[in-house]
Amino acid sequence: MLGRIREWRIDRMTDRVARRPHGRSARRTYAAEDVHSFAWEPVLEALALTAGDTLLDVGCGGGIFLRRALETGCTVVGVDHSQDMVRLARKTTEGRARVVLGSAERLPFGDGEFTAVCSIVAFFFFPDPVAALREFRRVLQPEPGRVAIYTTAPELKGTPAAPYPLATRGHFYEDEELAEFPQAAGFREGYVLRPGPGAQLLVARP
Ligand SMILES: C[S@@+](CC[C@H](N)C(=O)[O-])C[C@H]1O[C@@H](n2cnc3c(N)ncnc32)[C@H](O)[C@@H]1O
DSSP: OHHHHHHHHHHHHHIIIIISOOSHHHHHHHHSTTTTGGGHHHHHHHHOOOTTOEEEEETOTTSHHHHHHHTTTOEEEEEESOHHHHHHHHHHTTTSSEEEEOBTTBOSSOTTOBSEEEEESOGGGOSOHHHHHHHHHHHBOTTTOEEEEEEEOGGGBTSTTBOTTGGGGSOOOOHHHHHHHHHHTTOSEEEEEEEETTEEEEEEEO
């Protein structure tokens, strides 16, 4: 019984803070100018966005990266399963991005709507990574479609970047395992880069 209560508390805390952020403190965290900004340049470099692109950010949180991506001139769309984050992202992007409530495993978009898909510090919460990647592929145009996913490497488990007990709710993958997901989801190409210590960037093309 005590064990079950403890697990429930960890789930509740993980949701509030990161897995489905909500509440005043989460809104403050995900509206910060530099939240997860360490991930932006590797993702932007991999995607090489231009004004002709339509980007989808899955698990967009407070929309700070969406705002940065708008600077490339591309069209920007965000999706998140937290109603609080959807509202916040609409506010931070001042109506310049479409932001929709929805889940990575069942994206509320038609086939081939996007030329680029990204996800920043959210992938490790997806319960079924291959199912999510299948959805990413479905909503992408075959050419010039591309995916860039920034996630936390196993060696950071238990550090301030992924502290316990929250880390027990995340999925951490070795590079080799991560690199196999795109093919399993039907992508033509997929590989893992290491843009910094403890950082993994999964790049894929349909
Ligand atoms: C740690 S936050 C990162 C937010 C944002 N990408 C950033 O870098 O600031 C993870 C985000 O992913 C969202 N998320 C987690 N799992 C999701 C899922 N299965 N479908 C949609 N959004 C999800 C959460 O609601 C949260 O906003």
